[in-house]
Amino acid sequence: MDAFLVRMPSGSRYWTVVDDELQVMPVADRYLRDLRFGRSRAELTTKSYAGAIALYLRWCRRTGRDWSTAAGDMGLFIVWLKYSSAGASQIVVAGPGVDPVRRERRINGVLTGVRGFLAHAVAAKAAPGWVLGQIYEIASTQDLPLEAQGEDAGIGYRLGARHRLQEPEVEVNRASDEEIVALLHACRSARDRLIVLLMARVGLRVGQLAGLRRCDAHLMVDSRILGCDVEGPHLHVVRRQNPNTAWSKRRSSIWFPVDFLVVQAFDQYVYERHEFLGIDGSDFLLVNLFRPPLGSPVTPDAVGELVERLARRANLDRHLTPHMLRRAFGSNVADAGGSLDEVQRLLGQKDPRSPRPYLRPDVRRLRAAVGRVPSPREHGEETR
Secondary structure, three states, X not given: OEEEEEEOOOXXXXXXXXXXXXXXXXXXXXXXXXXXXXXXXXXXXXXXHHHHHHHHHXXXXXXXXXXXXXXXXXXXXXXXXXXXXXXXOOOOOOOOOOOOOOOHHHHHHHHHXXXXXXXXXXXXXXXXXXXXXXXXXXEEHHHOOHHHHOXXXXXXXXXXXXXXXXXXXOOOOOOOHHHHHHHHHHOOOHXXXXXXXHHHOOOOOHHXXXXXXXXXXXXXXXXXXXXXXXXXXXXXXXXXXXXXXXXXXXXXXXXXXXXXXXXXXXXXXXXXXXXXXXXXXXXXXXXXXXXXXXXXXXXXXXXXXXXXXXXXXXXXXXXXXXXXXHHHHHHHHHHOOOOHHHXXXXXXXXXXXOOHHHOOOOHHHHHHHHHOOOOHHHHHHHHO
């Protein structure tokens, strides 16, 4: 069993699961197609889920289990995931000192895809209904944090994952201001500087950045001329089917304010783009200027390669990723006095808990916070 990329006649793509004879697994294929086109999930999501389902079906085949009822042995599947490589032809018995093949985060990702597949199979009558009780447990919404319970104080119920490994807490990393400046100095074109600023000063994800169209940039002080009610310079991010596989995670469109540095970088890039392409090129905002096919939209992978290349050129002593620039933006907003709801909106996140991993306070802000705490002596003087 393996994941397989499918290209539809319309140009849309999704990932499915095939066996060794390249025969499609029907139930998995229906689930993944519904995930991609019915629920409008990203192509990369179907790739991740197809890989997870393929691992589950491979385990079932090698252990002689029926995939539709093997959920009762999910604990054994987790052990297999932890210690067996994808290409292993035999079941591996783990002993003391054996290093795991997959860590907790990766295993939890596989379990998420398998749970969705089995729930779909139950709904499609391809698996018995009791399987749901093996992969989910009923939990009260009152167990959720207050921020996630909503305004309705009534008791509700939700399905909680029965199998989930405890992931070790890892400090979220961010790019420092010095590293961002070094990246900007390492840029050799206005386009590259704009890409860095859109991540470090606007907080865009790679998929949002690579999917921008020229009509999404409203950089005039008064956007009413363009038929837009948003005040000040800003960008609109819209979910679209893009040929460069760029994809916005948000289903609804959202706008992001931009400052004078980004507006200035836009102006320089527009001049550079016209110098190389004239009026040619696609409607995408960020396009290839220095390698063929000229004028075609940059891809999300190309943005990651650019950041990596700039970090090497700047002689930075560690590896940087585009997401570290986004984290830097969220942390800098908080360091400048931004509230949690402001950070949440500027990062384009709906869940009030989502921005918390992005916030890595500056050491000076932490010291200032301690300095604002009154001493016991001051309390004593007030009570006299």
